Amino acid sequence: MKKFLLVLLLIVVLVAGGIAWFATRKPVSPFDNVAAMQAPSEELLQRGEYVARLGDCVACHSTPKSAPFAGGLEMGTPLGSIFTTNITPDKETGIGAYTLADFDRAVRQGVARDGHRLYPAMPYPSYVKMSDDDIRALYAYFTGRVEAVRQPNKPSGIEWPLNMRWPLALWNAVFTEGGTYEQKAAGDDRWNRGAYLVQGPGHCGSCHTPRSITMAEKALDESSPLYLSGALLDGWYAPSLRGDPNTGLGRWTEDDIHAFLKNGRNGHAVVFGSMADAFNNSTQFMTDDDLKAISHYLKLLPGDPARDGTPWQYDEGAARNVALPAREQIPGAQTFMAKCSFCHGADGRGKQQWIPPLAGSAASLAKENASQINVTLNGSGRIVADGIPDAYRMPPFRQQLSDQQIADVLTFVRSSWGNRGGSVTADEVKSLRQHTDPASSSPIILQMR
Incomplete structure (x- = not known):
């Protein structure tokens, strides 16, 4: 009986450890080995601004009383309210410390720089289809043209234990599709x-x-x-x-x-x-x-x-x-x-x-x-x-x-x-x-x- 309990405990520990590893690991980005971006060209900045318009980033990451992209917009969910984050290039409260790979993981895979999972109110299940070129231009715009604003992010109104982020890794594995959009022969x-x-x-x-x-x-x-x-x-x-x-x-x-x-x-x-x-x-x-x-x-x-x-x-x-x-x-x-x-x-x-x-x-x-x-x-x-x-x-x-x-x-x-x-x-x-x-x-x- 003791041997059975020990085996069962070992299985539980291994499964829990596997889930924890899976939930906390950072996904691979095609930009992981890309050197720091040099000063972006005006053409790239303008393209990034246009991509930000395509994604309507300003509507969610701003409020009528805030600076653009400083976050703070309340969004209702069945579990409670969440608040959009500061995505200006402020190094402490925004994304100023993000590399291109960090930015890509957040936008297309729903994983922040520190490894925590984003709620899918951030539409990364759709953004995952965005091209590498559009992500690169978007990063150049947010880090090279948007004005930095120091504004701490608001905590969500979702209470424990429903506010734990690690289960979102399992949610992503089941309900999202990987890979950028691929041209379909059936359409022009x-x-x-x-x-x-x-x-x-x-x-x-x-x-x-x-x-x-x-x-x-x-x-x-x-x-x-x-x-x-x-x-x-x-x-x-x-x-x-x-x-x-x-x-x-x-x-x-x-x-x-x-x-x-x-x-x-x-x-x-x-x-x-x-x-x-x-x-x-x-x-x-x-x-x-x-x-x-x-x-x-x-x-x-x-x-x-x-x-x-x-x-x-x-x-x-x-x-x-x-x-x-x-x-x-x-x-x-x-x-x-x-x-x-x-x-x-x-x-x-x-x-x-x-x-x-x-x-x-x-x-x-x-x-x-x-x-x-x-x-x-x-x-x-x-x-x-x-x-x-x-x-x-x-x-x-x-x-x-x-x-x-x-x-x-x-x-x-x-x-x-x-x-x-x-x-x-x-x-x-x-x-x-x-x-x-x-x-x-x-x-x-x-x-x-």
């Missing part, structure tokens, strides 16, 4: 460039792909129909980017997608929520060639008719419901006419590209209602295109309307003009009212240099 050069941008630096799947109970994205590329099929994330619903005619991009042309990314608006929608930050700090700065490549790639992702249902068609019948005296008898109709119709129209069609339609919008047809509740409560951030703030924005109704009034008006919207997103309850509004902070609707518009 434009398709492959779009795939690289969407899957790699753009990390679109971080928001738009559903996650499993382990918080891993259920798919990382177009080989799965779940990739970019829509996901609920921290009080917002990121819609499908596939060819779904109701909840995705099925009714959009490539030009529509290009206009949305370039201008923040088109005839179908206007950016809001997290996408407003992505537009303000990232997509509007991309080249037309890159935007067209992204549009081309997304437009070729097929939809799922079984999930999306019969394509939406406009129903004129709602006009009767907003006419007097009928609207006085329909919950939400009177509130809609008083608070919403001036901008979105009594017919729900909006005002061309300036004010989005509610009739047939993805948010009105998706079963997830978080985005409509959130934007009704907190409004939308200001869209800033070419440095000019937009004159039109969704105002917050948090103080003007009760939970029941918001539930009623959204139920009306989601069941009118052919919409079939489903009803909204007062409890759902109450939950998001408590979860969201009005300050979070303020846009982060930052000059990166």
